[in-house]
Every structure is written in structure tokens, then in C-alpha cells.
């Protein structure tokens with residue numbers, strides 16, 4: 695009887711769990727409490743893994759010109775790069791091709807289900823130079839000074855712990871490494887994305903500069919997104 699009740703409770707709570715709760719539950723184990731706002735901006739909810747097919751939709755290339763984004767990164771064979779908030783790996787697989795067999799891609803996400811979907815694609819495409827990493831909401835668990843590039847596509851605005859994530863990404867960059875953010879343009883009402891999932895250039899700079907990042911390059915030719923390149927500089931304090 696008790697067993698039946700327990701199963702019922704598990705099914706019921708699992709069914710009722712919101713996407714935010716599911717991601718936050720995992721984060722709760724190791725992370726400080728989640729703020730709702732950061733530097734005057736409302737933090738967007740984590741995109742649930744059930745939305746993963748949208749990330750690999752056929753129209754994405756036409757809408758976001760992902761090939762142009764990849765070219766703008768100027769990745770070289772042999773580099774170590776991180777696809778932060780990789781989801782089901784839309785960019786991970788392309789990055790793996792660009793760094794080649796002598797390079798490495800760290801693919802980080804906080805949802806184990808996203809990493810499962812990624813692993814299935816890696817197996818299917820026989821990709822060997824990707825290391826999936828299950829991060830927490832405040833720590834991607836990257837080795838320090840390991841990356842030439844940390845790429846965040848459509849991810850930064852949903853970090854529940856932006857200050858901690860910025861500090862850890864700073865630690866993960868090698869000398870000369872770059873943090874690159876692709877964010878839907880908050881200044882542009884023609885970009886058909888909800889305002890909560892967009893960012894202005896000014897807001898990105900206001901958040902990254904105090905965390906020890908300097909804007910060193912801007913690529914303005916993508917149809918919907920800002921592409922902003924930051925160099926890690928000295929930082930005053932460490933969260």
C-alpha cells in the first residue's frame with residue numbers, strides 16, 4: 695500500500711514540476727539562492743529540454759545565419775573551445791568540426807537531458823572530440839585556463855547566477871582567450887523574440903565589465919543577434 699502511495703506522489707510531483715523547478719532543483723544542491731533580477735534585468739527562465747527540437751529547427755540557418763556566426767568566431771584547428779549552455783548540441787557539432795581531431799570542445803549544460811540528446815548525436819555522427827560536462831547553475835566545472843574560446847549562444851540571459859558564472863568562465867580562459875556572447879538584440883523591436891530573452895549591448899557591457907571583461911570586438915552583421923567578443927582582464931574581487 696505504502697509503495698503505491700509513494701509511486702503516486704512521485705508521479706504527481708514530477709508531472710507538476712515546472713521547467714524552472716526541474717533545473718533549479720539540480721542547482722539547489724550546490725548553488726546559492728537564485729535571484730530573480732540582476733543589475734536591473736529580469737533573469738529569464740531556463741529553456742526546458744522539451745523545447746530542444748526548436749534549437750535544431752530547419753529555419754534556424756535562415757533566421758539566425760548560424761554559418762556566419764561560426765565564421766565570425768575565426769576558430770582554428772587544435773583549439774580548445776567551450777559551448778556553454780550547449781543544449782542538444784546545435785553548435786557543439788559544428789565547433790567540433792572546426793577545431794578538428796587535434797582540438798577539443800567542452801559542451802556544458804545544467805540539464806542532464808540536454809546532454810543525453812547531445813551524446814546521442816555525437817554517437818550517431820561519430821564525433822570524438824567533444825567532452826560533455828554537467829555543470830551547476832553557478833559552476834560549469836571547466837578546468838582552469840583551459841579554453842581559447844567560451845561561446846554562449848542565447849544562454850547568458852538565462853544564467854540564474856550570472857556573477858558566479860562570469861567568474862568561473864573568467865577562470866577557464868587561457869591567456870588571449872575570448873568570451874563570446876550571442877544574444878538577441880534588445881534594441882531591435884523587429885527581432886521576433888520575447889523581450890525577456892533579448893539583451894541590449896549596453897546591458898551586456900554593464901554586467902560583464904565589472905566582472906573583469908573588456909569588449910574587444912563587435913560583429914554586427916547577424917540578422918537577429920549581437921555577437922560580442924570579450925577579453926578577460928584583471929578583476930577586482932572574486933565571487
Ligand SMILES: C[S@@+](CC[C@H](N)C(=O)[O-])C[C@H]1O[C@@H](n2cnc3c(N)ncnc32)[C@H](O)[C@@H]1O
Pocket residue numbers: 740741749778779780781782783784785802803804805808829830831832833834846847848849852853854855859
Ligand atoms: C536557449 S538554450 C540554447 C542552447 C544552445 N546554445 C543553442 O544555441 O542551440 C539555453 C541552454 O542553456 C542552458 N543553461 C542555462 N543556464 C546554464 C548554466 N548556468 N550553465 C550551463 N548551461 C546553462 C539550458 O539548460 C539550455 O540548454
